[in-house]
Amino acid sequence: MSRSRYIAGTVFRMLTLLAAVSVLSFVLVTSSPIDPLTAYIGTNSTLSQEARDEITEHWGLDDPPVERFTAWAGNFLKGDWGTSIAFKKPVKTVIKERFSYSVVLMLIAWTFSGVLGFLAGIFAAVRKGSLWDKAIKVFCLALQSAPTFWVGLLVLSLFAVQLGWFPIGLAAPMGKLAQDVTLEDRIWHLVLPSLTLGVLGISKITLYTRQKLIEIMDSGFILFAKARGEDTAQLVLRHGIRNIALPAVTVQFAAFSELFGGIALAESVFSYPGIGSALTTAGLSGDVPLLLGIAVFSAVFVFTGNLIANILYGLLDPRIKEGRADG
């Protein structure tokens, strides 16, 4: 496949994905039982009927759904993402602010789970069948079936409540002015949420690395290297890692989607003011513009993760890279 066709295909897939995501999210929020107006003014508000009507009119809540969606899509394409009902700020601003918190969290969790998971997977594969291997496997399987909020609560109650080592929530000490918040404060508040998120992401990469390395250790080229005198350490370092690194990195990039899914819950548990908790807020208050904005944003994010994985493969795998140069 030629490069320009590849790019065109990618762009096309991206656009269809975004269209599908925004339509689907719109249908889901508008059909949810939450009334944005009630969520906005509260259930026992004393606001007059005229005022209510005015707000409804302003937000276009009574317009037919198709009209509302096309209006949103039209503005969106022009760069106007609308105003968040819940935060009373432009959607773009909310996403930018919140994402700057989340991206640190995600990056730490992602790197932590990637590196540690890769190493644990190699260790388990080399010691296949040992007690260590079994322990790692059981741990991963248990984590994989554990819900995020449960793991989050466990971490929270152990390290924050019982041991008191880390703060219970938020991104900075409560009541401290923004300009007084130190880097240390920030890091302090990041530890538990990123630990939770990282621990949740670790099992996939560990199990994948383990499985892949076990498969590779049975292959002909390992046997041959062995027959030429290499010991286990040399086999793993010279041939094993070389052959699993690329697929493992791909899996880790593809895990961007789970990372985004996990962050919504992890941030809620730790009241961390990132994009995940903004999403929860948006959902609970029927904040259509914000929800759609985040949905589109996260779709781009996840899509980019997969795209990076594909590009990396092409850049790093000699079978693709030099095969193309030859052909």
Place this chain on the structure above:
Amino acid sequence: MREKKERTPLLDVQGLSVSFSMYERGLQKKDLEVLHKLSLGVYPGEILAVVGSSGSGKSILAHAVMGILPGNARVKGEIHYRGELLDKERQEALRGKEIAFIPQSLAYLDPLMRVDRQVIGIRGTKEKQEAAFARYHLGKEVERMYPFQLSGGMARRVLISTAVMEEARLIVADEPTPGLHEEVAMETLRDFRQLADEGCGVLLITHDIDLAFQVADRIAVFYAGTIVEIAPVTDFLAGKEALRHPYSKAFIDALPQNSFKPIEGFQPYAGSLPEGCLFAPRCSACSKECAGEMEMRRIRDGEVRCVHAT
């Protein structure tokens, strides 16, 4: 050049059986024996060619000697190297040093490592690798290639180059010549011959019987997981009358330069072997004596596994 051999064999395989434990339907475990009480010796200074049809267990023999059988394999019998038991520790210590292995296919090269690094391995040097490449007509550009970029013949020569990185006394070569031009194949075998003349032993598994005729000292014939006959190459060249086992006679007869007459029937599958002589179902000389356990016997400077052999 092919005169007297030293008394102690370099490699001495005694009663080697290899079986794989496999799961049949559901969780029923079953042992599948693919090598049966196989014995052979390779003496310093000789090339022992191993021939036999596909699936008869030749590669398994090579892997057993190198100690690289898969985890589900069980080995019985003994392998001695220079008079001492070749157990796991000794295999680990000697392979890649005294014992070199040339594997059967391209799949034995690491797909993601450049060819030169791979040939050098952990014990070779850049100089040796360059010399080997020149020896086997591999261009400078091949050094930086990955295995997927090699042609079949190039890959074969790369695999052969690995064997000369080490100062081996024993070379186990699993079909080193297919895909090579005839001259290159001949040249390779002449190298083996020279190494043997310098005192090495070579276990040469091959399908190319003509080449084996030209360089080997003795030929071992494999059938259904065991060796049915080992005889000096001169007996093979003399024709089927000089051979001892009905299968080797038929094998020689089936060659294009002879009557080109295929042997009737099929080699039995490892899971459903006949009792007694494994060749019995296809043998015209079969009698009731052939139903017993078949031992290797020495007859006229060779060995054979047949009660009626003379």
